[in-house]
Amino acid sequence: xxxxxxxxxxxxxxxxxxxxxxxxxxxxxxxxxxxxxxxxxxxxxxxxxxxxxxxxxxxxxxxxxxxxxxxxxxxxxxxxxxxxxxxxxxxxxxxxxx
Amino acid sequence: xxxxxxxxxxxxxxxxxxxxxxxxxxxxxxxxxxxxxxxxxxxxxxxxxxxxxxxxxxxxxxxxxxxxxxxxxxxxxxxxxxxxxxxxxxxxxxxxxxxxxxxxxxxxxxxxxxxxxxxxxxxxxxxxxxxxxxxxxxxxxxxxxxxxxxxxxxxxxxxxxxxxxxxxxxxxxxxxxxxxxxxxxxxxxxxxxxxxxxxxxxxxxxxxxxxxxxxxxxxxxxxxxxxxxxxxxxxxxxxxxxxxxxxxxxxxxxxxxxxxxxxxxxxxxxxxxxxxxxxxxxxxxxxxxxxxxxxxxxxxxxxxxxxxxxxxxxxxxxxxxxxxxxxxxxxxxxxxxxxxxxxxxxxxxxxxxxxxxxxxxxxxxxxxxxxxxxxxxxxxxxxxxxxxxxxxxxxxxxxxxxxxxx
Numbered sequence: 001x002x003x004x005x006x007x008x009x010x011x012x013x014x015x016x017x018x019x020x021x022x023x024x025x026x027x028x029x030x031x032x033x034x035x036x037x038x039x040x041x042x043x044x045x046x047x048x049x050x051x052x053x054x055x056x057x058x059x060x061x062x063x064x065x066x067x068x069x070x071x072x073x074x075x076x077x078x079x080x081x082x083x084x085x086x087x088x089x090x091x092x093x094x095x096x097x098x
Numbered sequence: 099x100x101x102x103x104x105x106x107x108x109x110x111x112x113x114x115x116x117x118x119x120x121x122x123x124x125x126x127x128x129x130x131x132x133x134x135x136x137x138x139x140x141x142x143x144x145x146x147x148x149x150x151x152x153x154x155x156x157x158x159x160x161x162x163x164x165x166x167x168x169x170x171x172x173x174x175x176x177x178x179x180x181x182x183x184x185x186x187x188x189x190x191x192x193x194x195x196x197x198x199x200x201x202x203x204x205x206x207x208x209x210x211x212x213x214x215x216x217x218x219x220x221x222x223x224x225x226x227x228x229x230x231x232x233x234x235x236x237x238x239x240x241x242x243x244x245x246x247x248x249x250x251x252x253x254x255x256x257x258x259x260x261x262x263x264x265x266x267x268x269x270x271x272x273x274x275x276x277x278x279x280x281x282x283x284x285x286x287x288x289x290x291x292x293x294x295x296x297x298x299x300x301x302x303x304x305x306x307x308x309x310x311x312x313x314x315x316x317x318x319x320x321x322x323x324x325x326x327x328x329x330x331x332x333x334x335x336x337x338x339x340x341x342x343x344x345x346x347x348x349x350x351x352x353x354x355x356x357x358x359x360x361x362x363x364x365x366x367x368x369x370x371x372x373x374x375x376x377x378x379x380x381x382x383x384x385x386x387x388x389x390x391x392x393x394x395x396x397x398x399x400x401x402x403x404x405x406x407x408x409x410x411x412x413x414x415x416x417x418x419x420x421x422x423x424x425x426x427x428x429x430x431x432x433x434x435x436x437x438x439x440x441x442x443x444x445x446x447x448x449x450x451x452x453x454x455x456x457x458x459x460x461x462x463x464x465x466x467x468x469x470x471x472x473x474x475x476x477x478x479x480x481x482x483x484x485x486x487x488x489x490x491x492x493x494x495x496x497x498x499x500x501x502x503x504x
Contacts, residue, residue, distance in 0.1 A: 015262075015317065015320070015321075016221055017198065017217035017218070017220065017221050017316040017317075017322075017330065017331075018198045018217070018316060018322035018329070018330050019198055019199060019217075020198070021195070021196070021197040021198070021199075022195070022196050022198070022322075022325055022329055022330075023194065023195040023196075024151035024152065024194050024195075024325050024326075025151060025194065026150065026151065026161075026162070026164070026194060027147070027149035027150060027161060028161070029161045029162040030161055050291065051290075051291055051292065052160060052162060052163065053160055053161045053162040055158065055159065055160040055161060056160045056165075056249075058141075059141065059144070059159055059160065059249075059250045060141070060247055060250065061138065061139075061140045061141055061240070061245035061250065062140050062141070062245075063245075063247055067247060070247075071247050078295070078296070078360065078364075078365075079290065079292060079294075079295040080290075080292040080293070080294025080295045081292065082292070
């Protein structure tokens with residue numbers, strides 16, 4: 001019954017398209033990735049975080065070096081990420097330093 | 099590190115990776131509410147946040163571009179998911195300031211008369227209000243075994259809302275679709291940082307675009323869409339995965355040949371069988387775009403791993419949806435699917451909506467596995483075993499809930 005009433009209320013307020021300007025502010029991103037087990041995070045910070053924040057990386061399950069290599073290849077070929085080939089080894093070293 | 103809910107998973111919390119993931123939330127520490135365990139076999143802990151505009155507490159998967167997940171408990175409270183708890187998923191950056199008076203929707207391509215319409219123009223078409231579930235094709239990806247790369251959603255990349263707007267087919271009648279049209283390609287205001295990256299555009303077959311239920315919506319649960327959910331306009335494609343529900347919609351291009359763009363021809367593809375199911379490691383075989391959602395039932399009142407006091411009947415409730423057909427039944431089992439008891443269904447808001455269910459199981463002291471399965475009006479039943487595919491799409495099987503009584 002309560003749900004039905006709620007539905008009726010919604011139907012009543014169902015309205016014209018919005019007319020007022022909407023402006024929002026997004027929070028800061030997660031920041032830089034830290035060094036781990038002595039492996040520098042410079043390469044991963046420099047190459048990966050322009051297009052997505054750090055949590056995209058840290059949220060992943062444990063992936064193999066080959067799987068991470070495939071991900072880097074996708075970022076480069078599909079999304080045009082300007083990942084420096086000279087940095088690839090250092091990026092992979094950090095990603096699997098776990 | 100923020101305190102972690104203890105739910106019997108001790109080892110994942112101790113990994114270096116998990117510690118880093120939690121530490122990363124530090125810059126927004128003022129807004130971090132708590133940590134949640136999404137139940138993944140590895141790396142399951144996420145912080146929640148209230149830092150995003152027009153959003154209350156959400157599970158933070160990624161801040162930029164935002165991936166925000168709805169806690170399952172939200173679905174336990176109401177048939178419609180509140181706008182400020184509705185999940186968020188962006189591929190690319192998007193404007194954070196929009197004047198709807200200046201927004202235009204352009205319709206071009208294989209049409210008699212290209213149009214550029216304001217919201218006021220759209221509002222002159224017949225209005226439609228429709229309840230529908232919006233679910234990410236990758237909802238539940240983090241629960242697959244073996245795991246795969248991608249957004250690591252639990253089951254909260256979904257929501258149910260009352261969408262209000264006009265029919266796409268009425269718009270297409272205004273512009274006049276020419277003979278030979280095969281698809282309708284839709285895009286929004288989001289744009290990649292790198293020019294070489296493909297614009298996010300999705301296509302519907304023309305026959306689908308001309309059905310009654312595909313909407314261009316500005317309203318969500320009685321108010322304007324939140325910016326993060328596509329203000330001022332988004333496509334609503336009931337029964338289909340949310341990848342098609344293009345946000346901040348600003349152009350529609352009628353095509354006279356198949357869409358060969360990246361987002362239709364190479365991304366969001368699944369194995370070409372009903373369950374999108376292959377054996378892990380096997381060749382993917384032919385693939386097709388994700389489309390119609392499978393029936394699912396999700397238990398919302400008992401967290402996985404919960405300890406509950408013994409009682410005569412243990413209440414089990416949740417939400418179900420049937421994909422492109424309504425929910426016919428939801429059944430519960432506590433013996434691995436050997437026997438089932440029907441759950442009672444809540445109010446029916448239409449074939450595309452969540453349908454809440456409530457039932458009870460007799461559970462003796464000890465450990466149990468609770469299963470809920472949905473069957474839709476077309477007779478499609480949720481399988482007990484989980485499907486699997488390399489991209490983690492179209493999760494279709496029952497997600498059992500572990501519970502200990504006593």
